[in-house]
Amino acid sequence: MGSMKKTVRFRTIFWSLVGIAFAIFWVLLLSGNILWTSDTPPLQVIRDMDNQMRIAPQEEYPFFPDRSSDRPPLPYTVPRYAQVYTPETVDEALEKYPENPLPVTEFVLARGKNRFETFCTPCHGVEGKGDGPVVKRGFPAPPDLNRDITRGYPDAQIFHIISRGQNVMPGYANKLSEADRWAVVHYVRWLQQRAAQTTESSSMEAGE
Amino acid sequence: MFTKDIDAKIKRSIGLTLFVLVASAVSAYFGLHPRVTDVGYRPTQPIPFSHKLHADTLGIKCMYCHTGVEVSKHSPVPETQTCMNCHIAVGIDNPKLAGVRESWEQNKPIAWRQVHKLPEYVHFNHSVHILAQIDCASCHGEVEKMGVVTQMQPLTMGWCLNCHRNPEKYVVPARPISGIFTGTEMAAWGQSKPTWGSGRWLKVKDGKIEAIGKQEYQFVAADVAGIVIPKKPSKGPETCSACHY
Numbered sequence: 001m002g003s004m005k006k007t008v009r010f011r012t013i014f015w016s017l018v019g020i021a022f023a024i025f026w027v028l029l030l031s032g033n034i035l036w037t038s039d040t041p042p043l044q045v046i047r048d049m050d051n052q053m054r055i056a057p058q059e060e061y062p063f064f065p066d067r068s069s070d071r072p073p074l075p076y077t078v079p080r081y082a083q084v085y086t087p088e089t090v091d092e093a094l095e096k097y098p099e100n101p102l103p104v105t106e107f108v109l110a111r112g113k114n115r116f117e118t119f120c121t122p123c124h125g126v127e128g129k130g131d132g133p134v135v136k137r138g139f140p141a142p143p144d145l146n147r148d149i150t151r152g153y154p155d156a157q158i159f160h161i162i163s164r165g166q167n168v169m170p171g172y173a174n175k176l177s178e179a180d181r182w183a184v185v186h187y188v189r190w191l192q193q194r195a196a197q198t199t200e201s202s203s204m205e206a207g208e
Numbered sequence: 209m210f211t212k213d214i215d216a217k218i219k220r221s222i223g224l225t226l227f228v229l230v231a232s233a234v235s236a237y238f239g240l241h242p243r244v245t246d247v248g249y250r251p252t253q254p255i256p257f258s259h260k261l262h263a264d265t266l267g268i269k270c271m272y273c274h275t276g277v278e279v280s281k282h283s284p285v286p287e288t289q290t291c292m293n294c295h296i297a298v299g300i301d302n303p304k305l306a307g308v309r310e311s312w313e314q315n316k317p318i319a320w321r322q323v324h325k326l327p328e329y330v331h332f333n334h335s336v337h338i339l340a341q342i343d344c345a346s347c348h349g350e351v352e353k354m355g356v357v358t359q360m361q362p363l364t365m366g367w368c369l370n371c372h373r374n375p376e377k378y379v380v381p382a383r384p385i386s387g388i389f390t391g392t393e394m395a396a397w398g399q400s401k402p403t404w405g406s407g408r409w410l411k412v413k414d415g416k417i418e419a420i421g422k423q424e425y426q427f428v429a430a431d432v433a434g435i436v437i438p439k440k441p442s443k444g445p446e447t448c449s450a451c452h453y
Binding site for chain 2: 048111139140177
């Protein structure tokens with residue numbers, strides 16, 4: 001009798017273990033668990049027309065020798081709607097743009113702030129002092145945008161430096177549209193003005 | 209006909225077969241859903257690029273590298289030039305960056321592996337969603353917390369429609385890390401709520417900006433070609449032709 005009891009208990013334990021394993025399997029399955037990461041591309045059981053003949057941007061495309069769907073522009077051609085920045089030197093820029101063509105509105109300043117904090121802050125810092133996070137990682141520190149020399153630059157010169165770059169700074173004409181660059185120029189002016197006010201008030205305080 | 213013993217065995221095996229069939233059908237139905245098959249896709253990239261380091265630690269915004277997401281359907285994967293904007297001077301001896309330098313020297317693109325892939329009969333437009341101030345994290349998860357980018361959402365039609373129907377429930381509003389232009393920056397100029405039709409004219413005089421009073425102005429598109437005007441988020445379209453065209 002004792003041996004039979006043992007068998008029953010063994011069976012109960014076995015099946016309850018199976019049940020628990022099954023429950024865990026289901027919970028994991030239905031939760032679509034993010035813990036299951038995989039290096040292999042997702043399984044496609046029903047493929048429908050998921051992959052078509054059309055060429056997507058930045059796709060691998062074996063037709064061309066460099067296997068890329070992105071094509072460089074043909075020589076001597078200019079893409080439609082392209083904003084080509086032509087001035088090669090500051091003087092040319094000064095001649096072409098006597099003043100900032102954008103009106104200074106809250107919208108433009110807000111846009112300038114947004115673009116400045118996206119594209120300039122990594123090196124120039126939030127205030128333009130040249131203390132951005134990338135500088136802390138070893139990039140040569142850019143000069144303070146609020147210093148007197150930069151303050152004296154005409155708008156077109158700042159615009160030219162943003163577009164073409166200077167020293168180790170690359171040009172941002174490919175990342176910022178012309179209007180965005182002018183908005184950044186306005187914002188840099190606003191930063192300079194604010195910095196000047198802060199220095200004035202602090203020196204006045206010191207004088208008192 | 210059969211003995212009791214065999215009868216019971218047959219009954220049991222029929223029951224078991226039915227159970228196995230139903231269980232496997234249900235498992236296949238749910239187990240092959242993209243939320244199981246697609247979520248968690250984490251391809252090893254040719255260069256061990258960490259979004260966590262660049263976006264979270266350094267605070268570089270998504271749009272610094274993925275520039276153009278604001279104005280185009282496709283969100284561009286940055287070209288090697290973007291890497292070299294900084295890595296021309298930072299980490300020049302780092303062996304992890306060998307692939308970037310090679311790409312730069314040989315003028316050959318880096319073969320990044322695509323993580324999020326929609327079926328090609330669906331047209332998803334990034335710029336429309338960015339203009340509606342929907343944060344990247346709504347679909348991509350918090351990429352700035354990821355060492356290796358992993359797909360976080362199933363990207364199925366049902367999932368898209370959930371959000372199109374109840375944006376307030378699913379949309380992550382634009383966060384500063386993304387670099388999306390929300391207009392909240394305008395609060396700095398004394399406006400609690402951005403208004404896109406009117407504002408204060410400011411004037412530059414001797415390198416100083418001075419306000420010249422509140423005035424209605426029309427934003428002339430030609431003046432600011434390229435500057436996008438954000439719209440308020442609203443329900444997405446549910447017509448077929450919105451995405452399948």
